Amino acid sequence: MTLVNFLIIAASSYLLGSLSFAIIVCRLTLHQDIRSYGSGNAGLTNAYRTMGAKKTVYVLLGDILKGVAAVSVGGLLDGQLGKLIAxxxxxxxxxxPVYFGFRGGKGVLVGAVLLALFDWRIFVIAIVLFVIIVAATRWISLGSICAALTVPFTMHFFYHDWLMTAIAVGLVAAVIFLHRSNIKRILAGKENRFSFTGKPQIQKEQPKIEK
Known part of the structure; x- marks a missing residue:
């Protein structure tokens, strides 16, 4: 990979990633900041809990599209390594996100989309474990962490490339770090369990961030 290609991939991917659709959709439709509600996180799970299913669909589509765009650029310029860097x-x-005061989500959904675009085999193994864990516990955070932990192993198994494996390890470490508050709540038995029956919080109550 040339330095020019690296800089193009890095800059374009970062700017695309900074389009936080949980924040954008919440501001455009409800004139609120999603980071003032629920977990205070601009991610898919908090979007569902605070805005409801219909608005979360737009968040999902937006985050998928930005991932597709970034990986397409990375793959075009430098193949599989370009996709991974993207x-x-x-x-x-x-x-x-540079557009929103550097306070965004935890990157799990975007990471899953990118994983699917990078190598469907690695994605399938991770998503199967995610579904099993969430079905058993209804903890999205625990499912996300466990799914992420599979990636360095499957990356090395399929590619035998230590650079790619090292990048995967770094991403997993970031996932664990970003979920540190969730881990504390899980250990204390206080983590919220996912439910399809909850009512949207925004416009129902005053802004509230979970501790």
């Missing part, structure tokens, strides 16, 4: 910087942009 994935890293999309996640960085999603977590630290």
């Amino acid at each position: 994935g890293v910087f999309v996640v960085v942009g999603h977590v630290f």
Whole structure:
């Protein structure tokens, strides 16, 4: 990978990742900041809990499209390694969006989209474990962490490339770090369990961030 290609991939992916659709959809439709509600996180789970299913569909589509765009550029310029680099910087942009004060989501949905675009085999193994964990516990955070932990192993198994494996390890470490508050709540038995029956919080109550 040339330095020019790296810079193009990194810059374009970061700027695309910074388009936080949970924040954008919430502001456009409800004139509120989603980061003032629920977990305070601009991610898919908090979007569902605070805005409801219909608005979360737009968040989902937006985050998928930005991932597709970034990986397409990365793959076009430098193949599989370009896709992986694009994935890293999309996640960085999603977590630290330049357009929104560097306060975004945790990057799990975007990471999953990028994983599916990078290699469907690695994605399937991770998503199967995610579904099993969430079905058993209804903890989205625990499912996300466990799914992420599979990626370095499957990356090395399929590619035998230590650079790609090292990048995967770095991403997993970031996922665990970003979920540190969730881990504390899980250990304390206080983590919220996902439910399809909850009512949207925004416009129903005053802004509230979970501790």
